[in-house]
Amino acid sequence: MxxxxxxxxxxxxxxxxxxxxxxxxxxxxxxxxxxxxxxxxxxxxxxxxxxxxxxxxxxxxxxxxxxxxxxxxxxxxxxxxxxxxxxxxxxxxxxxxxxxxxxxxxxxxxxxxxxxxxxxxKGYVKNDSLETIQFNLRKDEVLYGGGARALGMNRRGYRLELYNRAHYGYETHSELMNYTMPIVMSSNTYMVHFDNAPIGFLDLDSHKDNTLTYETISGRKTYQVIVGDSWTDLIDSYTDLTGKQPLLPRWALGNFSSRFGYHSQKEVEATVQKFRNEEIPLDAIIIDIFWFGKDIQGHMGNLEFLKDSFPNPTQMIKNLKSDHVNMVLVSEPFVLTTSKRWQEAVEKDILAKDSIGNPFTYDFYFGNTGLIDIYNPKGKTWFWDIYKGLADMGVTGIWGDLGEPEVHPSDLLHATGTADEIHNTYGHDWARLISEGYKADFPNQRPFILMRAGYSGSQRFGMIPWSGDVNRTWGGLQSQPEIALQMGMQGLGYMHSDLGGFAGNLQDPELYTRWLQYGVFQPIYRPHAQEDVPAEPVFWDEHTKVLAKKSIELRYQLLPYNYHLSFQNHKNGTPLMRPLFFEDTTEALKTDASTYFWGDDFLVSPIMNSKVISKDIYFPKNNTWFDFYTGNKFDGGQSATVNVVEDNIPTFVRAGAFIPMANPMQSTKDYDGNKFELHYYHDASVEESKGQLYNDDGVTANAYENGNYELLNFESETTRSKIEIEFEAEVGSAYTAQSKQIDLVVHQITAKPKWIKLNRKRIAFDYNEDNNTVTIPLEWNTAKDLKLNIKLK
Missing domain, CATH: 2.60.40.1760 (glycosyl hydrolase (family 31))
Structure with a gap:
């Protein structure tokens, strides 16, 4: 009964x-x-x-x-x-x-x-043109998902097309962009993933009758319901289902020089040298389409260096690498009929077909073209052989552009289906092609795969998506946190924007500065733009350049913290950027993207409008927060008005946090994981706290899985009269650990401590009464635990 x-x-x-x-x-x-x-x-x-x-x-x-x-x-x-x-x-x-x-x-x-x-x-129903699966919704649910859109955090009320399509010059509203996904997430902490590739729609209660409907032209009538006790648990389960993101090479967290585009080897080398002369850190340069053609149109598909513009590309790449600058090259899936490789593509049978078996050709912006059929083994092999040749030259990153594909006629046929059946997964399977190629031919190397389009599960191929051709305006900037937060929730933790904005010729130093300051706390730091306005800080006026340099240097200081976020994402699927509702259930936060968490311990509130001098910021409850720059204290669960300055955006650190920070560097190659600062933010309200720092060599594939890593653990216990901090290390079976030189900086100490003991022996320390910090130099042999005791006055 x-x-x-x-x-x-x-x-x-x-x-x-x-x-x-x-x-x-x-x-x-x-x-x-x-x-x-x-x-x-x-x-x-x-x-x-x-x-x-x-x-x-x-x-x-x-x-x-x-x-x-x-x-x-x-x-x-x-x-x-x-x-x-x-x-x-x-x-x-x-x-x-x-x-x-x-x-x-x-x-x-x-x-x-x-x-x-x-x-x-109604469950599954077949209509005249679409097959549908229909669900009941509760009237109070906030809905997220559908991929990359600019709609506001709550996407309920929209019928979203599932058809990857670029939106050039978008700003605050875009219902269809280059990366759609058949995913719905609810504020009630569950997800529905529609496991089907062909195009369709995701109707998130557009008729306002509490109905969710998935609509498709064909394919599998399969979905998964995923639940969790928390948002991080939910995303962990989803990325268990669809695959975890591999660890990026550490250099990918550094600064990129990129524009549309560099026209010659001379221009590339001069730009890199200007970064070095200005002492602005740099780790990579991205070359757009001019590496294989002098003009925008007519050359796509050449996919080889144009010798009169790049006379010695192998030496160029070698020289850049010796200066710790990685080379990333653009590629597209189109072979124009005017390109050098057209006849080869036809003869080798690597192109998508028309109904009678001939290469399907059509016109689009760049010329008359065919499309590489990556679903044909011949096409896949041909494409990878080009990438392998470039990797053998020393190229360390692949940029896949226009991979929606940008123009994909419905009557074009692939080896495994029609264009409409394949369209949404073309970018996904293009990334798969590159990922599998690296595993076969460069198994110890972590690939860098920058892609404009993909589908659910693309993160497992190491895909790094970006938010497309955003307008270079304040409106363009305003949509970026929402897009990145939503995509991180859907498994794509590295969604990011062209810093500074891509489209248009607005040259606004304040906008550029604020976008680059936001970029410090977004997954990939990559300014990129059409070349009529400079993307690179080295070509701006002196004042703007100084501010940009300050942001980039902070980005590099945070490298150990950010690399640990990459590890969290790899291990658990946890996004690097996280909405406040991940922790605080206050109703208004369910639709808020104005402030977000950067990892576990930073609270970031970007400046999205011009001439802002103050901002109201909500501080998540059950925590105390400190201004990262001034040390000012804010209690959680309430809003406060903070002053906004030119040098940075409002950034706060959680009380009890351990924040590892690196010494200054000009590239990530200079990073030494054995020497760093460790900032501990003391507050009497936090009786216990924990922190971690993951480290490996930054380049080897599957380092964590193969035991080639170390995981440093920090733990604090606080009473009214003392602080106890313990250091423990987990060292992988294949890793050779070295002693650590750590400057421990304890914040919010209002009087000089009576004494500090390390493993029961008193040690020297420095107390700064101006900023209320204690700095303690430590040498740590990680084979042994350390215990530090600070006796407070």
Whole structure:
């Protein structure tokens, strides 16, 4: 009787709607971890992957089950589950998520630890032109997802097209951009991922009748429901399902020189030298289309250095590498009929086809073109061979542009399907091609793969997406935190913008400065723009250059902290940028992107308008916060007005945080993980806190998995009269650890300590009463733990 009451309660609170009234239950079986439900018009296959993930596939009568997913890499394994049958209802009950099946009227719904999550409304329905799957929503849910859009954080009320398409010059509103995803996330901490590649729509209650609808032209009728106890747990489960992002090479967290574009070897070398002369740190330079053609149009597909502009590219790359500057080259998936390789592409049969088997050609901005068919093994091999040749020359990064593809006629045919069936996963599989090529031919190297388009799961190929051709205006800047935060929630933790803005010829020093200051706390630091206004700080006026240099130097100081964020993302899928609602459930924060977390311990509030002299900032509750620059203290759970200065954007550090910071450098090659500052932000309100710092060689693939790493752990305990800080190290089996030279800087110490002891012996320290800090030089042999005691007055 108890089971029946619980089951009835669960089914009654899942919104009380029946599914398609014409769908009639016939039978149900649970075998080998698969729940199979036969209805009059097809079969449901429901598979639990874990207590947080369950998959549902509907196979209409007359269709064959397609098990192939573009996104899912997790293998379902038998888990603890109970199959319950009570009267007219059934449950497949895991330790977390549960699927509920009501026979009459037929309905499928989901719950998590006894609480309803979501329920099918009409479920699967085939209409005249689209196949749909429909769900019930609760009226108070805020919805996120759909990929990269500029809509505001709450995307409920929109019918979002799932068709990757670039939006040149967008600002504060863009309903369709270059990176869409079939993902819906709810403020109730669950996600629905529609596991299907062909184009379609994601209707997030556009009719305001509390309905979520996935619409597609064809393909799999498969979705996964993912749940979590927290946002970080939810994203961890989703990236378990679709793959974790590999660790980037450490240099990718440095500063890039990039524009559209550098026309010659001489220009490239002169630009790099100007960075070095100005002592502005630099780690990479990106060369746009002029490396293979003198003009914008007519040359795409050449994919080889133009010798009269780049007379000795191998020596150029070698010289840059000796100066610790990595080379990244643009490439596109188009071979123009006017390019040097057109005849080769035709003869080698690497192009997508028309209906009678000829290369499909069409016109777009850059000329008359064919499209490389990466789904044809010949096309895949041909494309990779070009990349391999460039890597052999010393090129360390691939930029894949126009990969939506930018123009992709519906009647074009790929080896595995039509353009519309392949369109959204073209960029995804292009990144796969490069990733797999590196694993085969350069297995110890971490690739750098910059891509404008992809789909769900692309993070596992190491893809670094950017937000497209944003306008160089304040409106363009204003949309960037939202786009990056949303994409991080959907697994793409490295979404970033062209710093300074890309499109247009507005030359506004204040806008440029504020965008670069925001860039310190976004995943990739890459100014990029059309060349009528300089993207690089070295070509701006002296005052703007000084401010830009200050931002870039801070970016490099934060390298150890940021590299640890990369490790967190690799291990757990955790975004580098995180919305405030990850921690604070205040209702207004569910739709707020004006302030965000950078990793665990920074609170950042970018300046998005001109001539701002003060800003109201909300400080997340259950924490105390310190101004990163002034040390001013703010209590959590309330708003405060802060002064805004020219030199930086409002940035705050969580009380109790450990912030590792590097010594000055001109490139990440100069970084020494054995010498750093460790800043501890003391506050009496934080009795205990922990911090970590991940380190490896910064270049070797799978360093963590192969035991080639160290993980430094810091822990504090505070009372009214003392601070105790412990240092412990986890050293991988293949890593050779070295002693650490650490300057520990303890903040918010209002009087000189009576004494400081290291492993019970008194040691020297420096107290600065002007900024209330204690600096303690430490030498740490990580084979042994350290314990530091600070006796307060």
């Amino acid at each position: 108890k089971q029946y009451i619980v089951l009835t309660f669960l089914l009654s609170i899942t919104l009380g709607y029946s599914q398609n009234p014409n769908r009639i239950f016939e039978s149900i079986t649970y075998k080998n971890n698969v729940l199979e439900i036969r209805v009059n018009d097809g079969i449901y296959k429901i598979t639990p992957f874990s207590e947080h993930i369950i998959e549902n596939t509907f196979i209409p009568a007359g269709e064959v089950y397609n098990p192939n997913s573009h996104a899912v890499v997790l293998e379902p394994k038998p888990i603890k589950a109970k199959f319950l049958n009570v009267g007219d209802a059934f449950q497949l009950q895991t330790e977390g998520i549960t699927v509920n099946i009501q026979k009459q009227p037929f309905q499928i719904s989901y719950s998590y630890k006894g609480k309803p999550v979501i329920s099918e409304k």
